Amino acid sequence: MEFRIEKAAFLQGLYFAQGIADRKSTMPILANVLLRTDGTERILVAATDLNLTVTSEIPCEVTSEGGLTVAAKHLHDLVKSLPGDRLNLKRADNNYAELSAGKVNYKVIGLPDRDFPKLPNHREVKFHTVDGVVLRDLINKTFFSISTDETRAHLNGVLFECDGAGDVAIARMVSTDGHRLSKCERRLTGGPKLMPGVVIPRRGLIEIRRALEGTSQVDLGIASGYLFLRTGPTVLTVRLTDAQFPPYDQVIPREHQRKAVL
DSSP states (O other): OEEEEEHHHHHHHHHHHHHHSOTTSSSGGGGEEEEEEOSSSEEEEEEEOSSEEEEEEEEOEEEEOOEEEEEHHHHHHHHHHOOSSEEEEEEOGGGEEEEEETTEEEEEEEEOGGGSOOOOOOTTOOOEEEEHHHHHHHHHHHGGGSOOOTTOTTTSEEEEEEEOOSSEEEEEEEEEOSSOEEEEEEEEETOOEEEEEEEEEHHHHHHHHHHTTTOSEEEEEEETTEEEEEETTEEEEEEOBOSOOOOGGGTSOSOOSSOOOO
């Protein structure tokens, strides 16, 4: 495998990958980023911790086909330090990666790509183009009251519901830690039909919020127990929580003796 690529585009793909690669895992390969050509003038850059996955398909000049995995954080830092606007990466013997830009050369140890976990397939997922600003606002309004106790899976995330009614749907996010409860509704253009809703884990929401930074529109899809979020060449996949969210409607009073409107 050998390819030549724009440094800025490669860095963007590695930025998302190094945030998800799990350096504390007992599986060393989960700390690595997957680099693989697919027969086109693109390189696949991917990372996963088995619950979160990010993939980016970045244009490049492919000299030879193949694949390799390299420590994600280390590769990101090396590429960031390279001079110039373009760089060359080549797989050498014994799964080493050779990086070069100008007069600078690095040789980094890697692992074979055949040992990398299978990636969730987003090719056949039905995507809906939605307002990224609204989606981010829903998360911000409910994130603070998510339970941080990971043993309570049904509370360690937000319930995401959407009626999918027409062009402008009503989307809702609800979270609770057992003491506080937050419920936020917004009009979401192009929102999918999610009734009953899905529970998105807290860790996944952190990465979704990162992916939504500076983005006005994103593609959203739900399939096979995963949430898929596509922004440009990058697809973020979040494994949904397989747990029943509490019946929040029974907790919220329907009548009030006193009511404050802010």
